[in-house]
Amino acid sequence: MIRYQITSANPVTHYFDVSIQISRPDPQGQKLRLPNWIPGSYMIRDFARNLLDLKVTNEHGELSVEQLDKSNWMVEATTHPIDVSYRVYAKDLSVRSAHLDASHGYFNGTSVFLEVLGLSELPCEVLIERPPVELARTWQLATSLARKEADAYDFGLYQAENYDDLIDHPVEMGNFERVSFEACGVPHDVILTGRFVCDLDRLAADLKTICEFHIRFFGEPAPMDYYQFQVLVVGDGYGGLEHRASTSLVCSRDSLPKPGQQKITDDYRDFLGLCSHEYFHTWNVKRIKPKVYQPYDLQQEVYTPLLWAFEGITSYYDDLALVRCGLIDQSAYLELLSQTITRVARGKGRTRQSAGESSFNTWTKFYKQDENAANAIVSYYAKGCLIAACIDLRMRSASDGESNLDDVMRALWQQYQATAPGVGEDDIQQLICLLSGADLSSELQEWIYGTAELPLEELLGQHGVELLWRASQNQSDKGGKEIDGELPRVDFGAFLKMSPNGLEIQRVSEQGAAQLAGLAAGDVIVAVNGLKTDQAKLEKQLALAVPDDVWQLHAFRRDELFETDVTLQAAAETTAVLKAAEQNSEQRNLWLQSES
Ligand code: ZN
Numbered sequence: 039m040i041r042y043q044i045t046s047a048n049p050v051t052h053y054f055d056v057s058i059q060i061s062r063p064d065p066q067g068q069k070l071r072l073p074n075w076i077p078g079s080y081m082i083r084d085f086a087r088n089l090l091d092l093k094v095t096n097e098h099g100e101l102s103v104e105q106l107d108k109s110n111w112m113v114e115a116t117t118h119p120i121d122v123s124y125r126v127y128a129k130d131l132s133v134r135s136a137h138l139d140a141s142h143g144y145f146n147g148t149s150v151f152l153e154v155l156g157l158s159e160l161p162c163e164v165l166i167e168r169p170p171v172e173l174a175r176t177w178q179l180a181t182s183l184a185r186k187e188a189d190a191y192d193f194g195l196y197q198a199e200n201y202d203d204l205i206d207h208p209v210e211m212g213n214f215e216r217v218s219f220e221a222c223g224v225p226h227d228v229i230l231t232g233r234f235v236c237d238l239d240r241l242a243a244d245l246k247t248i249c250e251f252h253i254r255f256f257g258e259p260a261p262m263d264y265y266q267f268q269v270l271v272v273g274d275g276y277g278g279l280e281h282r283a284s285t286s287l288v289c290s291r292d293s294l295p296k297p298g299q300q301k302i303t304d305d306y307r308d309f310l311g312l313c314s315h316e317y318f319h320t321w322n323v324k325r326i327k328p329k330v331y332q333p334y335d336l337q338q339e340v341y342t343p344l345l346w347a348f349e350g351i352t353s354y355y356d357d358l359a360l361v362r363c364g365l366i367d368q369s370a371y372l373e374l375l376s377q378t379i380t381r382v383a384r385g386k387g388r389t390r391q392s393a394g395e396s397s398f399n400t401w402t403k404f405y406k407q408d409e410n411a412a413n414a415i416v417s418y419y420a421k422g423c424l425i426a427a428c429i430d431l432r433m434r435s436a437s438d439g440e441s442n443l444d445d446v447m448r449a450l451w452q453q454y455q456a457t458a459p460g461v462g463e464d465d466i467q468q469l470i471c472l473l474s475g476a477d478l479s480s481e482l483q484e485w486i487y488g489t490a491e492l493p494l495e496e497l498l499g500q501h502g503v504e505l506l507w508r509a510s511q512n513q514s515d516k517g518g519k520e521i522d523g524e525l526p527r528v529d530f531g532a533f534l535k536m537s538p539n540g541l542e543i544q545r546v547s548e549q550g551a552a553q554l555a556g557l558a559a560g561d562v563i564v565a566v567n568g569l570k571t572d573q574a575k576l577e578k579q580l581a582l583a584v585p586d587d588v589w590q591l592h593a594f595r596r597d598e599l600f601e602t603d604v605t606l607q608a609a610a611e612t613t614a615v616l617k618a619a620e621q622n623s624e625q626r627n628l629w630l631q632s633e634s
Contacts (some may be wrong), residue, residue: 073336142212147205221249232271278320315356329460345397348424373518380517502626
């Protein structure tokens with residue numbers, strides 16, 4: 039048994055105070071280490087940079103500690119119990135690390151708990167103590183860690199099966215709001231932190247529908263006996279991270295349903311999609327996972343080409359669940375799918391990088407995107423979602439409706455329950471061929487590891503959905519909707535944003551009008567054809583322009599003014615709209631309606 043303790047002497051300093059009691063340390067010298075990344079977020083984050091004041095004592099006094107590298111330490115050999123103490127600076131307001139201030143505290147175990155090497159498989163106890171200051175007097179606590187000696191939603195003694203379990207249950211403390219529901223007999227809590235107005239009962243009812251759908255999709259019973267949604271509500275934010283019995287989410291307050299609000303707004307629909315996504319991960323990636331993640335090596339990058347499946351298939355089912363469980367209608371679902379098609383179609387990166395490569399390089403490319411990302415890489419979320427759609431539709435066609443991607447996911451789940459073998463690189467492709475009764479291997483190989491366009495038009499057509507392409511209306515046009523009236527006939531080839539400096543180029547498209555005129559990200563456009571400009575003015579001019587019009591542009595690069603001529607290009611038709619067709623409507627209904 040390893041015993042951890044965590045509190046904060048004063049949350050306004052942003053320090054968590056952590057200690058570990060190890061009764062039988064390695065007599066050769068105890069090694070300690072902190073993860074460098076957190077599962078689900080594939081980037082080296084070097085959490086140890088926030089660790090300080092590390093001290094180790096035994097009953098005779100302080101022991102020397104040698105630091106071996108950025109995240110590993112060796113304690114002087116002793117046969118007596120040792121006590122390790124340190125502080126962790128917590129000021130990252132995201133779901134990936136830790137945050138602490140006067141309003142609340144939040145941590146992932148990966149940021150705060152040192153691993154005791156050689157004893158990682160031992161059960162852990164963790165005493166989470168209320169910060170001994172007035173501001174924390176009314177704080178509650180939320181976590182999916184098992185309680186040992188603690189009241190529900192209170193500080194106290196918690197426990198974990200081992201280190202891996204200990205670091206997979208984030209903890210939220212503060213004055214949060216809570217709403218509870220049961221899904222297929224499993225108690226669920228939604229914990230909301232921040233300032234917001236929300237119809238909590240509505241939220242709970244909608245989440246219950248989604249959770250029950252996913253549990254029944256994989257088959258009862260659910261793999262966890264309790265589940266927690268931890269939601270941090272902010273002015274503007276969006277994201278989530280999956281855990282085995284909880285998820286941490288960030289959302290903007292506008293996306294929550296308001297009392298009296300009947301319809302599902304686009305923002306609320308996106309939030310439900312996010313919840314659905316993280317919940318689906320409870321099976322797909324938290325349990326069914328790549329072989330190379332068994333176990334996770336949290337010291338360094340772990341490479342797999344399979345994130346197209348673990349993130350892409352999850353992205354496919356997150357929104358699909360909303361239509362199948364009746365929360366949104368078919369046209370709303372088709373709008374969401376066409377937005378994903380649009381996201382992929384607009385980037386030249388799709389012609390350069392396959393979904394498999396994007397997965398493999400996530401550490402240095404997808405998670406470290408710069409202004410050239412859209413030209414250079416493809417998202418394994420978005421392209422993976424489209425591959426999943428193609429697989430699902432192709433299996434339905436190939437097997438005359440006898441099998442589909444649902445069967446593949448259930449088969450993976452059964453394999454996991456039987457022996458938890460871990461998913462090898464070709465396992466999913468083989469399973470698809472086996473279950474569809476057709477040799478789809480060369481198609482699958484091209485979709486996953488190639489850069490040719492996916493056969494979406496054909497496969498959607500076979501399932502009663504027409505794929506149409508049009509030009510983009512403006513920068514905020516995400517696709518999915520038909521537009522009344524005329525669309526711009528030209529493309530400027532840059533994404534622009536008003537900044538304190540003026541109209542700043544955020545990124546340019548490769549071989550687009552802006553790039554060919556020598557413009558680059560960071561340039562600030564001040565005048566078009568001799569007249570001062572801003573975003574609204576420029577968009578108006580674009581709406582009137584025709585291909586091959588030449589604009590004289592004045593712009594600043596750093597503090598240097600320059601002039602250039604931009605030859606406007608014909609607008610590319612890379613914005614997708616999906617429409618329900620009259621033909622094959624039965625196939626469409628079979629695809630978008632739930633079997634259950
Ligand atoms: Zn995900």
